[in-house]
Amino acid sequence: MSAPASPRAVLPARPSYAAVLRVPHARRTFAAVLSARLSYGTAPLAVLLSVTRATGSLAVAGAVMSLFGGAVVFLMPLRASLIDRYGPRRALPPMAACYGTLLCALAALTWRPGVPAPFIAAAAALAGACAPPLGPTMRALWAELVHDRHLLRRAYSLDGVAEELLFVSGPALVGLLVRFAPPASGIPLSALLVVAGTCAFVTSPALAGFRPAPRRERRGAPRGLLPPVVVAAGVGLALSGVELLVMAFATEHGYDTALVPWVLGALSAGSAVGGLVNGAVDWRGPARVRLGGFAAGLGLVIAAAGLAPGLWTLMAAMACAGAFIAPALTTAYLLADETAGEGSRTQAGAWVNMAVNAGSSGGAVVAGVLIGALPLGVCFLLAGGVALAAALAAGPRWRRVA
Structure with missing residues (x-):
């Protein structure tokens, strides 16, 4: 090619x-x-x-x-x-x-x-x-x-x-x-x-x-795409829930909701920094292991963010959570590329892209329902748990079918 x-x-x-x-x-x-x-x-x-x-x-x-x-x-x-x-x-x-x-x-x-x-x-x-x-x-x-x-x-x-x-x-x-x-x-x-x-x-x-690519090299989504697609969906679900949770946190604690974009901006800034650092580090471990580690790190920080005593502490937690976002998604794309081969690289990347965006859409609906029914700390714990659960997709259970 x-x-x-x-x-x-x-x-x-x-x-x-x-x-x-x-x-x-x-x-x-x-x-x-x-x-x-x-x-x-x-x-x-x-x-x-x-x-x-x-x-x-x-x-x-x-x-x-x-x-x-x-x-x-x-x-x-x-x-x-x-x-x-x-x-x-x-x-x-x-x-x-x-x-x-x-x-x-x-x-x-x-x-x-x-x-x-x-x-x-x-x-x-x-x-x-x-x-x-x-x-x-x-x-x-x-x-x-x-x-x-x-x-x-x-x-x-x-x-x-x-x-x-x-x-x-x-x-x-x-x-x-x-x-x-x-x-x-x-x-x-x-x-x-x-x-x-x-x-x-x-x-x-x-x-x-x-x-x-020649017709013989083109194929549908390979089974090895399951880990990056599932992790990408889990990251999207967790992040869309976080956006609503930050708004609910500010309201519940009596903060001006005009500060919410700054907290979400810290999430984006952390993601940018994390992405640059991830690209600069000479990682030794395989991509599947890193993928699970980044998703698990994101989940743990989001779960712990529910314990924040105030909005500024929450902003710091969001910056730390953001540091795992870009590395997780970048690694998902790399793993999809390794899995796909020459004839279906674009389609493989699109499956990961679709997963994170679909997760973002669905997560907002679920989070909106849960915020009104459960304590806010529990909602943060559940949002983090989604990313932690998705991290299992990069583990040994999937290696047998990848």
Whole structure:
């Protein structure tokens, strides 16, 4: 699948983050795909704000967001399989064009009130169904660009930290935009980002060696994907519960809820730092062992966070918990890549991506029910227990089937 003059041949003596960006065409390619992936940071908030304003109903907005997010998440492995089958240069542009066009249609429908909710919901669901799997494609491309596993781990860590920052900066960008324009204006911005970024990405010379795998090499999700997928789902479940738990903690202890974003920001900051450290450390143990260790560490810290006496202590606990997030997810992607082989790398990464996002969606619903029924400390314990239970998926029980 690689071109004769593959950049893989360039292996630094001491792999580093700088070495990742010195791989031929890596900076251009990574910058292009990040600009496209920023759309996934801006679109959800823009859709939520515009639908709420157009319909005047949070219930309708929530239903539309469920359809949009569900189509993005649960159809991702199917869209990723098209990348493995036809290659990114053939598969990504049509997806990006359809996604961008449908986003613009959704913006037109929500620009002013009065459009029936079913039309808005249909446009949102169709748009989500076309969202190009840019993250899984870039991770599959990293595996094509470098052979060295140490350098690949740094590439994945850098990718994960950058993605974390996109999901922080995207809503901030929409928040700035809606101060001067209607909320629906954030939707065409998202369309522009994904179309322009995807076009720049697929024209990069780095994709010249990324070719469709022969039919005999393509296969569905291998059984060895179970550990990373289950751990990713457990991490997503635990984290979505934590967001609501922090809000409930602040309310129960009489703190201003305006402080909650700062606590969640500490979680994101800890994840960024943890991701960078994980990529810089020369780990000796196998990826499956590290995967279980990171998930268990996350679960233990979340469970202990329920004992925090105040919000500032909770913020410190969240920063510590965050330090395990990016390493756990990066290791899950690496393990999926090792399991998948040449013909289904993009699809394998998409399964992990789908798992963490599906876990995030489901966890919020469960946490919302439990918070009203159980003491807050018990809810923290249960959220941590989910991550601890998921850590078992990386243990010996799964090795017999991996």
